[in-house]
Amino acid sequence: MDDDSRVPLSNLHAAGNLLPTTGEASSSTSRSVRTEWPTIDGPLGLSHEESLTYARRFFKLGFLCLPFLWAVSCFYFWPVLRNPRSQQSHPRLRRYLVGSAIGFFLFTTILSSWALTFAIGGERLFGHVWGELVMYNVAEKYGLAGWI
Amino acid sequence: MDSGSVLETIGQEIIGVMAPVSVCMLLVVLLVYTVYNPSSAASATTIRTAANLVYMESPTDSTVQKLEGAILNAVVFVVIITLVTFLLVLLYYYRFNNFLLYYTRFSVFMIFSAMGSSILISIVQRFNIPIDAATFYILLFNFTILGTISVFSDGIPIIVKQSTMVVLGIIVAAWFSRLPEWTTWIVLVALALYDLAAVLAPGGPLKLLVELASSRDEELPALVYECRPNVGRNSGARVSNLGFFVAAGVGMSSDSNSSNSDNRNGSVELQNLLRNGDRGTAMEILEGEDLVIPIDEDDRTSGSEIEEMREEAGEMAPLMGDGDSIERGSSNSGRVDNTRFSRRTEREGIEMEDFNPRGIKLGMGDFIFYSVLVGRAAMYDLMTVYACYLAIISGLGCTLILLAVCRQALPALPISITLGVIFYFLTRLFMEPFVVGASTNLMMF
Numbered sequence: 094m095d096d097d098s099r100v101p102l103s104n105l106h107a108a109g110n111l112l113p114t115t116g117e118a119s120s121s122t123s124r125s126v127r128t129e130w131p132t133i134d135g136p137l138g139l140s141h142e143e144s145l146t147y148a149r150r151f152f153k154l155g156f157l158c159l160p161f162l163w164a165v166s167c168f169y170f171w172p173v174l175r176n177p178r179s180q181q182s183h184p185r186l187r188r189y190l191v192g193s194a195i196g197f198f199l200f201t202t203i204l205s206s207w208a209l210t211f212a213i214g215g216e217r218l219f220g221h222v223w224g225e226l227v228m229y230n231v232a233e234k235y236g237l238a239g240w241i
Numbered sequence: 242m243d244s245g246s247v248l249e250t251i252g253q254e255i256i257g258v259m260a261p262v263s264v265c266m267l268l269v270v271l272l273v274y275t276v277y278n279p280s281s282a283a284s285a286t287t288i289r290t291a292a293n294l295v296y297m298e299s300p301t302d303s304t305v306q307k308l309e310g311a312i313l314n315a316v317v318f319v320v321i322i323t324l325v326t327f328l329l330v331l332l333y334y335y336r337f338n339n340f341l342l343y344y345t346r347f348s349v350f351m352i353f354s355a356m357g358s359s360i361l362i363s364i365v366q367r368f369n370i371p372i373d374a375a376t377f378y379i380l381l382f383n384f385t386i387l388g389t390i391s392v393f394s395d396g397i398p399i400i401v402k403q404s405t406m407v408v409l410g411i412i413v414a415a416w417f418s419r420l421p422e423w424t425t426w427i428v429l430v431a432l433a434l435y436d437l438a439a440v441l442a443p444g445g446p447l448k449l450l451v452e453l454a455s456s457r458d459e460e461l462p463a464l465v466y467e468c469r470p471n472v473g474r475n476s477g478a479r480v481s482n483l484g485f486f487v488a489a490g491v492g493m494s495s496d497s498n499s500s501n502s503d504n505r506n507g508s509v510e511l512q513n514l515l516r517n518g519d520r521g522t523a524m525e526i527l528e529g530e531d532l533v534i535p536i537d538e539d540d541r542t543s544g545s546e547i548e549e550m551r552e553e554a555g556e557m558a559p560l561m562g563d564g565d566s567i568e569r570g571s572s573n574s575g576r577v578d579n580t581r582f583s584r585r586t587e588r589e590g591i592e593m594e595d596f597n598p599r600g601i602k603l604g605m606g607d608f609i610f611y612s613v614l615v616g617r618a619a620m621y622d623l624m625t626v627y628a629c630y631l632a633i634i635s636g637l638g639c640t641l642i643l644l645a646v647c648r649q650a651l652p653a654l655p656i657s658i659t660l661g662v663i664f665y666f667l668t669r670l671f672m673e674p675f676v677v678g679a680s681t682n683l684m685m686f
Contacts, residue, residue: 138399147396159382159387162383229365237362
């Protein structure tokens, strides 16, 4: 994913280098440097300092039963997560991200194992409780489906 | 750049706008087509919303009654929207920016939680998905919070922001497609007309809003928080040579619970960004500072890179512009990549306001009402869906080309909606009997 997102950028660079004011040497340095953006959005994304703030915020918020935020955080800072030896990123940033990733996987495992058990086990496993827990019965009971 | 290959220069933007619109319409059609059940819908009581305050359509009414009622509904709806838009302009004029911001967040939250959940429940019921209530609500909660956050936060990938916007459009459009048929069509036409007036007429509320925002060098209030991520792909906007800015309004007034979630303002402005090629030299210095300092900080100093960044910035950045402010201006082609500089600037604490990424912006209103049209068409037949889709997309393309030519804020609804409505009725009245008749009689295919 991050590779894909970088392609247009490097193309742009190649195009920029054709202009007379920029030299060959600069292109190589800048291209190597440019891959160090902390986020997958590259120059449109956050800087390293802002990244730390947001990664920490998302990491903390994720504990409020919000594992999607962990997932988004991992996705967004994928370059940092993937390059452990990156010089530019803050060391703590990566720690938050790894924490987010672990949290997300834990949560996903627990939730999906429960959901799959519920879906596959069905009434054989849970008896009549299943019918009371399953969503479409709950919605019927409380009249939750307003649309169509 | 202006002459000749308009299509070449703005092709990427067209795709960048059309892709999300198409996805939105496709998903709405799928949703309506799979979940919508004519027999149950006929028995279901139509809810009273802002769009049918006056007249509740019932299938037994005569055509004249339906038409009159639908027109009345549309008039009331447009009046409400106009009032709300003026209210927004007023609020913005007196700088209640925080109120607008929080109101937008709140409405997004309500859309996701209330309207989105009931659509999801409909899907669950329709397909008998064996999911338990706890898991459902955990996922819904996660999704709602993620959506709400991604509307205003910076720390969210652009692609996630864009998907959130598309989902938002889908949800609202799915609700709109519950409006009775006649009312839907008349309301769509009325909104197209309203859009035309509001954006183009002198004193039109959206025109006022855009002018106000650009005179203050700010993003559009509240709207922009809604709209900005709707840009199809930001890369497209960056590469482009045409400075466009398509702003659009989603309803400022979505108090989105069951009843009137519908006051949204389906207006879009496409605003062109002036290019200012001859902005002076003093600004270059400032820019240089902006560039140099952050680079130092990041340990990547190299003079040539600065040069190149400036080069690149000049090359690919659209710029909003009345051009009085100091930020405007650039070394080469007269434009600056505001995005990058803004990040730098913020980090540095240099007080230079309003560097904003400016790409094509298409409002939620467009997404919603395009999708409403297509979704309503899907309730009749898939053939009308194809016709309407093609009409809307071509209308959107026309609007974008007009934008390239006119270089000012343009409403995106009128052309598309007009074409879409015309195509719908033509297909339904003429083409469908012909094609179906021909093919059932083995004269074709």
